[in-house]
């Protein structure tokens with residue numbers, strides 16, 4: 001922000017946030033914002049935008065009169081919040097017990113190597129985001145990887161290139177799980 005004019009600052013903050021967030025903050029104006037309220041606000045922002053940008057976190061801080069350090073602290077503390085745009089495809093590697101004992105860590109390492117990103121990051125081309133998760137409820141297929149809403153398993157490190165290739169070259173409607 002380059003102006004001291006609160007009206008302009010407020011307008012810019014409101015423009016950066018979904019209307020429901022602005023309304024929520026307005027509704028709770030005058031009462032101290034608890035951490036649970038802040039989490040609810042950040043959830044609303046992320047549900048609309050897919051992630052929390054610096055501009056949006058700053059807007060939340062300004063409008064709700066919460067120190068920016070507290071907003072960014074909550075956003076970075078909770079694994080659920082994303083600070084970068086989400087890729088076209090979301091890859092979740094299950095690191096639950098059943099998958100872990102069957103080599104999920106090797107699958108994770110292979111994915112990180114092939115994609116050139118760590119957990120919580122998105123590839124430069126915007127194609128894939130990588131996350132870890134705990135037990136997807138399909139332990140019988142362990143180790144499993146979920147891409148978007150599709151479970152793949154059992155998956156080995158040697159299957160990763162084929163798996164990624166199927167999504168980068170995927171034709172519309174080709175959603176069958178990979179029988180690996």
Ligand code: FES
Nearest residue numbers: 094096099135136
């Ligand atoms: S531990 Fe991976 S699906 Fe249950």
